[in-house]
Amino acid sequence: MTLPPEPRANPDLFGHDHAANALAEAAGAGRMHHAWLVTGPRGVGKATLAFRFARWLLAGRPPSPSPLYLPPGDATFRRVAASGHADLRSLAPNAGEKGVKLMIRVDEARQVPRFLSLTAAEGGWRIVVIEQIEAMNAEAQNALLKTLEEPPPRALLLLTSSAPDRLLPTIRSRCRRIDLFPLPAAEMDRLLGGWMPELEATQRATLATLSGGRPGRALELAEGDGLAMQTEVDAFLRGLPRPEPRALHLLADKLAAKRDGSALVTFFDLLRSALARDIREAGRGHDPAPYLAARPLADWAALWDTLGRLADETETLNLDRKQAVLSGLSRLASR
Numbered sequence: 001m002t003l004p005p006e007p008r009a010n011p012d013l014f015g016h017d018h019a020a021n022a023l024a025e026a027a028g029a030g031r032m033h034h035a036w037l038v039t040g041p042r043g044v045g046k047a048t049l050a051f052r053f054a055r056w057l058l059a060g061r062p063p064s065p066s067p068l069y070l071p072p073g074d075a076t077f078r079r080v081a082a083s084g085h086a087d088l089r090s091l092a093p094n095a096g097e098k099g100v101k102l103m104i105r106v107d108e109a110r111q112v113p114r115f116l117s118l119t120a121a122e123g124g125w126r127i128v129v130i131e132q133i134e135a136m137n138a139e140a141q142n143a144l145l146k147t148l149e150e151p152p153p154r155a156l157l158l159l160t161s162s163a164p165d166r167l168l169p170t171i172r173s174r175c176r177r178i179d180l181f182p183l184p185a186a187e188m189d190r191l192l193g194g195w196m197p198e199l200e201a202t203q204r205a206t207l208a209t210l211s212g213g214r215p216g217r218a219l220e221l222a223e224g225d226g227l228a229m230q231t232e233v234d235a236f237l238r239g240l241p242r243p244e245p246r247a248l249h250l251l252a253d254k255l256a257a258k259r260d261g262s263a264l265v266t267f268f269d270l271l272r273s274a275l276a277r278d279i280r281e282a283g284r285g286h287d288p289a290p291y292l293a294a295r296p297l298a299d300w301a302a303l304w305d306t307l308g309r310l311a312d313e314t315e316t317l318n319l320d321r322k323q324a325v326l327s328g329l330s331r332l333a334s335r
Contacts, residue, residue: 001196001222004215007047007131008090009081011072014191014215015183016045020067022178023053027061033176034151037133037167038160040180043216046160047131049180054088054127054158055080086121089128093135102135109140113147116155126155133159134166141168148174182213191215196222203227210270224266233270236329240291243333248326256321261314264321268311268328275304303331 004010013020019038026032036053038046049068056068059076070077079085091112093102112128120126133141147157148171157175164172183191188208192199199207199222210230211218220226232251236243255264279300282288292300307328314324 001198002194003219004195005081008051008083009072010048010051011070011077013045013048013052013066013068015187016049016180017067019049019178019180020052023049024056024061024067026176027057032156034155035148035157035159035175037164037172037175037177038158038180039164039177040162041182041212041214041217042162043211043214043218043220044180044182045215046162046180047129049178050129050131050158050160051080051090054129054156057125057127057156058085058087058122060124087124087126089115090131091128092131104130104133104136104140106137106140106143109136109143112144112157116147116157117152120154124154126152127158128156129158129160131160132162133171134161134163138168141171145170145174183215184213185209188213188215188218192218195219206230210273212273221266221270224262226266226270229263229266230270232267233274236271237274237289237291241294241333243329248329251329252322252325255325261321264325265311265315267325268307272304272307275300275307279304306331 004012023036036050038050040046052068052070055070055074055077056062056064058080059070059074062070064070072078072081076085080088083090089112091104091108093104112130116126116128118126130136144157147155151157159171159175161167164177185205185208188211189201189204192204192207196204196207206227207218207221210221210226221229232254235247236251239247255267257263278289278292279297282292282297295303310324310328313319314321
């Protein structure tokens with residue numbers, strides 16, 4: 001497997017030319033807005049686009065063969081990739097210790113206005129990239145409002161969010177929004193073929209489907225044995241409404257074995273995705289999956305939500321993983 005670089009060091013952007021062109025045109029027309037909100041599902045490429053735009057601006061908007069492109073050998077590219085450019089800061093959620101929610105702290109948010117108010121060290125822009133701004137609580141978001149309302153000259157905020165509805169309305173209203181969308185199947189197959197040439201075409205197609213057209217999510221699944229976990233999900237759903245108890249315990253042991261909890265997280269994420277897909281198809285009048293007959297659709301939707309909370313609480317509070325798996329999966333069995 002050949003992994004792409006992290007967003008700040010990734011020279012490539014796939015499938016989002018509409019967004020890159022819009023940013024380039026705004027900069028070239030002299031009507032640059034001081035704050036941009038880049039939205040889209042997790043793993044679709046939001047942070048990659050934000051850092052690509054920041055690099056291009058800091059390098060003086062050089063002409064390029066593709067929108068916002070800067071070659072990896074460029075000095076500005078290398079400094080941004082190494083977190084060494086004086087006019088660029090970035091914030092991202094930090095989980096900290098067990099039991100601490102993934103978040104961007106208010107003291108970090110308060111550093112943003114101070115940084116942007118300074119004169120650019122190299123005479124150009126001062127830029128802050130905030131990844132997953134929804135990880136800020138209301139107090140932290142409010143710390144940005146003064147800058148959003150009265151931005152300093154040549155200061156730029158680039159915000160990314162997978163859940164923009166969780167932001168304060170005052171934040172959303174002061175940003176220009178750009179939406180990124182999942183990549184089509186052909187583009188995903190090309191990317192996965194370059195990153196994971198060892199996979200068969202059917203495996204790449206499965207990964208593309210499971211990831212929902214999100215390259216970052218496809219890589220997470222590949223690294224986390226997503227294909228094997230999907231096989232376990234399919235086997236469990238086939239066993240409903242009365243899964244065999246011994247099989248449940250074997251599955252729970254397997255998911256609890258990884259000390260970092262990644263197997264449990266991946267399994268529950270894929271299970272919830274399968275439930276959501278089957279509930280949605282049944283709600284549209286298509287032939288329902290056989291296991292859905294055991295309960296009303298509203299009950300299945302509530303169980304989908306319950307599984308999500310259980311997975312979050314298990315990892316956040318460091319609960320017993322095997323017991324969490326048995327508890328969650330037993331709730332899906334027929335009463």
